[in-house]
Amino acid sequence: MRPDIEHFVKTLRLQKPEYIPIAELGVHPKIKEKLLGRPIIVLKDDVDFWHKAGYDYIKLQPKVDFNPAKIGQSDKAVFQEDGRMDFKWASEGEGIIKSFDDFEKYTFPKVSDFDYSNFEKVKKMLPEGMGVIGQYGDIFTMTWEMMGFEGFSFALFENPELVKALNEKLGNLVISMFEYFAQSDVVDAIWFSDDIAYTNGLMMSPEVFDEYFFPWLKKIGELAKKSNKPLIYHTDGILYDVFDRIIDCGVNAIHPIEPKSMEIAEVKKKYGDKLCLIGHVDVDLLSRGTIEEIKAKVRENIESVGMNGGYCAGSGNSIPEYVKFENYLALIEAAKEYKF
Numbered sequence: 001m002r003p004d005i006e007h008f009v010k011t012l013r014l015q016k017p018e019y020i021p022i023a024e025l026g027v028h029p030k031i032k033e034k035l036l037g038r039p040i041i042v043l044k045d046d047v048d049f050w051h052k053a054g055y056d057y058i059k060l061q062p063k064v065d066f067n068p069a070k071i072g073q074s075d076k077a078v079f080q081e082d083g084r085m086d087f088k089w090a091s092e093g094e095g096i097i098k099s100f101d102d103f104e105k106y107t108f109p110k111v112s113d114f115d116y117s118n119f120e121k122v123k124k125m126l127p128e129g130m131g132v133i134g135q136y137g138d139i140f141t142m143t144w145e146m147m148g149f150e151g152f153s154f155a156l157f158e159n160p161e162l163v164k165a166l167n168e169k170l171g172n173l174v175i176s177m178f179e180y181f182a183q184s185d186v187v188d189a190i191w192f193s194d195d196i197a198y199t200n201g202l203m204m205s206p207e208v209f210d211e212y213f214f215p216w217l218k219k220i221g222e223l224a225k226k227s228n229k230p231l232i233y234h235t236d237g238i239l240y241d242v243f244d245r246i247i248d249c250g251v252n253a254i255h256p257i258e259p260k261s262m263e264i265a266e267v268k269k270k271y272g273d274k275l276c277l278i279g280h281v282d283v284d285l286l287s288r289g290t291i292e293e294i295k296a297k298v299r300e301n302i303e304s305v306g307m308n309g310g311y312c313a314g315s316g317n318s319i320p321e322y323v324k325f326e327n328y329l330a331l332i333e334a335a336k337e338y339k340f
Helices: 005-012 029-036 043-053 100-105 117-124 139-147 149-158 160-183 206-212 214-226 243-248 264-271 283-288 291-306 325-337
Strands: 057-060 077-079 085-087 131-137 189-193 231-234 253-255 276-278
Touching (some): 043 057, 043 117, 057 117, 139 149, 139 160, 160 214, 189 214, 206 214, 243 264, 264 276, 283 291
Parallel strands (some): 057 131, 253 276
């Protein structure tokens, strides 16, 4: 099938589809290379992967380093949700910013350091009909990671001024990226990712998110609305306590409806008139299930929530290295083969 970014955008806006689009936040480079048949080295390789796999878009981020001192790196490579292989860990106890002195000494990037060259280069590489999603995230996540989860939790009560200063610093940097996405004639849709929940509840109280998360999501939603570009929001976990807040921020689509946290049919019943739903094929199933089980789950999702629009097939998080390649292909094929 030829890519059709206009159809993908219509699906995000809850219009009845001609087919079920597929969508992922991240695909591991090794999975990409296996499907493409060659290493992913340059931007054109990545464009060719997303095209060959059957997506209507390529997802791009600006090039940026929020940790130039490489503080907190581990000795093991970790797969990030956006598809990068990176060195990263999150401190449970103390982080690298414990005081205003640490905050003042830390070398943050500048807005002028952000490199958007791939957004300019990609225009000449896109196959006909293919679009671009501009993506970044983790304003709330970077705030607590830099302080350590315990340090952040104590500081909410003991040093809220420091939490606010760090959150404002990070938020304004990330918001500048979404200002670029909104203004760019290359970007067709916007994707913000920032985890706020576990499988059994929110990471913090809704009031904490009202202070340090939702104002940023609302700013991104306003940018998306002003530029007439749909906004996708990613967070794992159970979200019933904050779905209304998410919708009020201008989010058009929610990803990934983590299967261990929420049943997609229930989410559709409660919020399907306001939100496009993306994902809900469990990563564990993709890793240990059979091709038949994967295809059955995709069909079940489509028939329970996607018949009248507002659903994109995909995983319940991302496609890490350990997912069975044949199961990943089965997910894609099941969506593409479905006939209304």
